Amino acid sequence: MAHPSSSEPRWKCVCAYDGGHFAGWQSQVSGASVQDAIEARLREMFGREVRIHGSGRTDAGVHALGQVFHFDAHWRHGPEKLLAALRARLPSAIQIKTVCAVTPEFHARFQASGKRYTYRLHLGDADPFTRPYSWPVFRPLDLAAMNAAAAVLRGRHDFRAFTALNGPARVDTVRDLRRLDVRRRGRVIRIIAEADGFLYKMVRSLVGVLVAVGEGKLTVHDVRAILASRQRTAVVQTAPPQGLFLVRVFYRPGRRSTAATTDVDNDE
Template sequence: MRNVKLIIEYDGTNYHGWQTQKNAKTVQDTIERAIKGLTGEMVELTASSRTDFGVHALGQVANFMTNSSIPGDRFSYALNRLLPDDIVIKDSQEVSLDFHARFRSKGKKYRYLIYNSRFPSAILRNRAYHVSYELDFESMQKAASYFPGTHDFSSFRASGSSVKTSVRTITEAVLERDDKIISFEISGNGFLYNMVRIIVGTLVDVGMGRIDADDIPKIIESLDRKRAGRTAPAEGLYLVEVYY
């Protein structure tokens, strides 16, 4: 038995998220079928993150056990011939049997794209969150500066999560602008359900003047989801990198 690690890029537009679901097309199922077509084995992929419907990935990490004799570094080439164009295996390698894509993870980096323009973009319609209202970028930057550190992020957690603690450490929260595209990158040791999307929605509310940038610490301390902003849509979110 061997353990193979995959680095995966995918466009989540046409998938109901990563995780296997009944009567729904998912990224996990699609890759597992490709592996079965290659090796004849029914495997179960373990991913670092269960991305939601419409969320994209530039560096999703997953691993699976196999009895195949295919060299670890050749799986990427072989699987890419079997996968649809919106899923690409960027790298593959054999790893130790105790490697676990989820439990070995020490942190993640996400990117969120906002298209701030009067009219939407045909090209970016499934790649970024279109906001037609002119945003106060400097206020958004100021608001973003309050997120790094170790905090209880209950105010930025969607319902339905069963985690034991809402305390997370954010190491980076950077907002940049290039013409009409606002890019937000955030790194940390872990993220709650919809946490990044709620943070982005809150930043957008700051940019619209609905929330004051200096109120972010109070919102964090309140532990009240109702104090934070909207949940930004899935299409602007990208899982960029997983740290081990």
């Protein structure tokens, strides 16, 4: 016999949130996560528990401009009215950007074919409007060295040295880092990372290493050695969460991302 909800229409949502107000996308502490807040609103709307499925988790303090989730529910009106109802009473630190009807084959996590993150650094003390959304760096940074290190890291590699997860060795930690750019505009440096999937705390570990290179603490040669070691050590520091933004989740219709089915794909 089919699950009661299996015949319900599936909805894909894109949302933004200020991670500084939450204990992450999904939290151990009930009520404190972004997912809890959205599920609480859906409970009000539908009069029952509605579980949402995110493209992956974000850590406490990490922001999103384009997180994706899906849920199943009957809704008599169009997606526009669903969007308006969802927006009506969410905390102001969360915004649902779009709602689309999708086929039951769509899955926000298993069908994700890639993700893009941006990390914001600020050269020197940031003002009160920038502080909650960047990592202040007080030493001068060598952008050319950072870009040279980024070139070493780009491409398909085993990124075991760049994850905080000490999982079993058999877990697949190979990812295709399609993009890793370092761009400066005034006192703001943006590091853009795009891959078919990210390991736990991988973006913040990449940023930590790039900043260490920029400060002259590590060389491009060191970065090559760290990557080849496939071992996480204290040399790789994790950048703080408030500079990180999940910008976009990519989907290819009808194709499942096998990388996203492993336990290590709790994207930060």
